[in-house]
Amino acid sequence: MFETRPDRDAEVVLVGRSNVGKSTLMREITGHSFDTGGSPGVTTKPNHYDWAAEDFVITDLPGFGFMAGVPEDVRERIKTDVVRYVEANAERILVGVLVVDGKSVVDIIDRHSGPDEIPHDVELFGFFEELGVPVVVAVNKMDKVDDRDERLDALAERLGLYPPWQQFEETLAPISAKRGSIEPLEAAVRHHLHEAGRDDLFKFF
Template sequence: MTFEGRPNRDAEVVLVGRSNVGKSTLMRELTGHDVSTGKKPGVTRRPNHFDWAPQSFMFTDLPGFGFMTGVEEEKREAIKTDVVRYVEENADSIVAGVLVVDGKAVIDIIDRHSDADEIPHDVELFGFLQDVDVAPVVAVNKMDKVDDRDERLDELCDRLGLYPPWQQWSGEGGTIAPITAKKGSIEPLKEALRGHFREAKRDDLLQFVK
């Protein structure tokens, strides 16, 4: 069943990605609101909306996909289907889709699932956002745990079909944003979102990414 109860807002930024990559922690940093977080994958099972009615805008933290302890595969696939459907149905209102990945683990995870008959979830979701004309921003989280920063980000660009170096995809309105949400270090993501807000002619939303 598709997620229900979406507030009626005409501008939205969604956070998507695998379970346990830090989406809920990032949402807290973006909104200033505490949300359910935990080390156990799959804590977020329904969308978390944080909206501002006067500006008709909201951030939405969508449930994580992939492995979840104690959740059968059928349920995991149903959640992923609902996430995809949510983005598809609301694409016209979504100013940016933030794909959150674990900077330390993302390359190994993508390569592990890169068989001939399988597209890794992260790569698939990045392409999906492009296909539905939602501007993708990759928030590469937990960068404080990454030693070979530039090499790792260049490899991620390569896996996503973006030509390295990663720096050409960063900055205002950019695609790659290395962050550490747990430490409140999310300025690269805010910078990317500011550019997308301006492109959408929604300068009124810049106040939410100061």
């Protein structure tokens, strides 16, 4: 199902749970509309948006985690596919963007933390790090969050980053994709593109 990737050497991937606003963010970055459903779990295959001249592709990977009406084995398969895709293309991925819902992410992480369970978001964050892929956490829907700094500090802590969160502006980017407010993410992605010697890709962010 993931064989549709254009043959490009540089890539930025978007990953995250269902319904965190990945497709909205993708539209905001590319200016291009993709099939997004009103219900979670509608994106079941990667959406690629590519530029041949720059040898560059942005990929929105399917959402994982709980989805109403989607059987557990299908949910597990999607998550496995996402992990395999990232692993297979790690050498080409310049930045992994982990999109989370600023309002609920801390509660979700806490609900799924236990001796036998690593929350998906924490696991993926660590997975990118293990693969040596720079990761930016796009903390979306921040327009709905009142205790902004507390919430971001709590998230930083759960990802193993010591608060205050402001020390990690290359890693934590509070945004509101629906409102078109994604500057912190663009700045963080540019930082990593610059480190990779790809300032030519700044025009996309």
